[in-house]
Amino acid sequence: MSNVESNDDKKTDMxxxxxEIGALEAFWSLFSSMKTAIALLLALAVASIAGTIxxxxxxxxxxxxxxxxxxxxxxGVNLAVCSINRFGxxxxxxxxxxxxxxxxxxxxxxxxxxxxxxxSLESVTDQVIRALRSRSYRLIRQSKDAAVxxxxxxxxASIWGPYLxxxxxxxxxxxxxxxxxxxxxxxxxxxxxxxxSEYSSNDNSESSVPFGFEVALHSFTIKNDESHNVMGxxxxxxxxxxxxxxxxxxxDVNHPLSYNGVSLYQSGYGLAGLVVKVVAPDGETVDLPYNxxxxxxxxxxxxxxxxxxxxxxxxxxxxxxxFVHNLVPDYIGGEMVNGSPLPLNxxxxxxxxxxxxxxxxxxxxxxxxxxxxxxxxxxxxxxxxTLDRVRNYTSLSVSRNPGLPVVYLGFALMVLGVFMSFxxxxxxxxxxxxxxxxxxxxxxxxxxxxxxxxxDKDFKRLRDTLG
Numbered sequence: 401m402s403n404v405e406s407n408d409d410k411k412t413d414m415x416x417x418x419x420e421i422g423a424l425e426a427f428w429s430l431f432s433s434m435k436t437a438i439a440l441l442l443a444l445a446v447a448s449i450a451g452t453i454x455x456x457x458x459x460x461x462x463x464x465x466x467x468x469x470x471x472x473x474x475x476g477v478n479l480a481v482c483s484i485n486r487f488g489x490x491x492x493x494x495x496x497x498x499x500x501x502x503x504x505x506x507x508x509x510x511x512x513x514x515x516x517x518x519x520s521l522e523s524v525t526d527q528v529i530r531a532l533r534s535r536s537y538r539l540i541r542q543s544k545d546a547a548v549x550x551x552x553x554x555x556x557a558s559i560w561g562p563y564l565x566x567x568x569x570x571x572x573x574x575x576x577x578x579x580x581x582x583x584x585x586x587x588x589x590x591x592x593x594x595x596x597s598e599y600s601s602n603d604n605s606e607s608s609v610p611f612g613f614e615v616a617l618h619s620f621t622i623k624n625d626e627s628h629n630v631m632g633x634x635x636x637x638x639x640x641x642x643x644x645x646x647x648x649x650x651x652d653v654n655h656p657l658s659y660n661g662v663s664l665y666q667s668g669y670g671l672a673g674l675v676v677k678v679v680a681p682d683g684e685t686v687d688l689p690y691n692x693x694x695x696x697x698x699x700x701x702x703x704x705x706x707x708x709x710x711x712x713x714x715x716x717x718x719x720x721x722x723f724v725h726n727l728v729p730d731y732i733g734g735e736m737v738n739g740s741p742l743p744l745n746x747x748x749x750x751x752x753x754x755x756x757x758x759x760x761x762x763x764x765x766x767x768x769x770x771x772x773x774x775x776x777x778x779x780x781x782x783x784x785x786t787l788d789r790v791r792n793y794t795s796l797s798v799s800r801n802p803g804l805p806v807v808y809l810g811f812a813l814m815v816l817g818v819f820m821s822f823x824x825x826x827x828x829x830x831x832x833x834x835x836x837x838x839x840x841x842x843x844x845x846x847x848x849x850x851x852x853x854x855x856d857k858d859f860k861r862l863r864d865t866l867g
Contacts, residue, residue, distance in 0.1 A: 637650075831844050
């Protein structure tokens with residue numbers, strides 16, 4: 401008998417229709433789960449930590465990778481689904497609250513008082529409404545069975561603070577993903593006194609990328625102490641858009657210049673060129689420019705004249721040739737000559753000759769010695785020679801992020817959402833008014849996420865109004 405019952409039970413179970421969960425419902429259920437939210441946030445945290453370590457140690461950036469963007473999308477979907485699930489509750493609390501109340505439910509609120517006063521039901525109701533409106537409450541009135549229920553609320557924006565915060569995170573994610581997809585990174589080198597309109601991209605997809613404007617370098621400065629210890633690097637940059645100056649800033653490593661979605665960061669520096677000035681006895685002057693190149697040595701960059709190290713020229717009726725025999729970035733003199741690889745005080749060792757027809761003859765060349773921009777000029781047969789100026793260059797890291805304005809908007813929304821959540825007090829006052837006998841009984845109740853003390857002034861106004 402038991403076997404028959406068991407088979408019948410199995411038959412019944414098999415015949416009971418099982419509700420199938422659709423793909424959309426399963427998706428919605430998965431992303432509504434708190435476990436999913438925690439797992440995604442942990443994955444995002446781990447990926448961010450790993451990305452920071454990899455970028456710092458090996459220079460590998462994962463923040464523009466497809467899989468990192470996918471994590472951001474999944475976190476965003478989770479936030480959106482959770483927000484939509486609770487949207488109806490917030491909407492009803494704000495625009496369609498339950499108005500009808502009983503004396504017991506009002507008396508059981510966080511703060512409640514009961515007042516019995518004279519007059520008619522309608523006159524007392526009007527007094528309560530005026531008192532609440534004077535305290536800036538927005539209210540709804542409902543009458544039923546010789547009783548009046550009043551729902552009054554203030555600070556309803558607080559209900560939407562968390563939703564605005566969730567929206568801000570979605571906006572930030574959208575801006576970050578958009579920026580990683582269409583943005584680019586690269587670098588550019590600018591010599592003092594020059595302008596550039598494009599930069600080299602790091603992705604090697606094309607040789608150069610236009611800025612859409614021009615960047616000029618007015619000066620590059622290395623701040624150092626008396627012991628030649630570096631204290632900072634600064635580049636005086638100016639941006640021209642359509643031939644008009646639109647921004648200028650002295651940047652350093654931690655303070656970039658940003659314009660139109662492009663940020664310029666200080667990343668490197670070096671020597672670009674120098675100018676030697678020669679003045680003839682009759683006052684005639686010539687400027688001799690030399691370009692400087694560099695190679696990486698064991699102790700840092702090694703600088704040298706990149707074009708011809710000699711310049712032939714005619715001045716004061718005489719033909720001369722000037723030769724840059726040596727170049728150091730940090731001239732200190734003496735046996736050591738060079739103090740560091742930093743271009744703190746560039747110096748050149750010059751020789752000159754007026755015997756162009758026989759430069760290999762003994763005594764054809766005259767050594768002028770080491771010159772810097774701070775040393776006094778040297779003379780040669782009435783000619784005065786000075787190192788007139790040195791041109792530095794700055795190397796800038798370029799980050800183009802069109803999604804940056806969207807990210808800024810997201811942060812603004814986040815600040816507003818946090819303010820609405822924590823600094824706007826949502827208060828609800830319910831009033832039940834009935835006339836069971838000779839007097840009118842008024843029961844007042846209030847609730848809030850703050851302390852009951854926030855109702856002190858509101859309840860006092862109601863008591864004073866009702867007498």
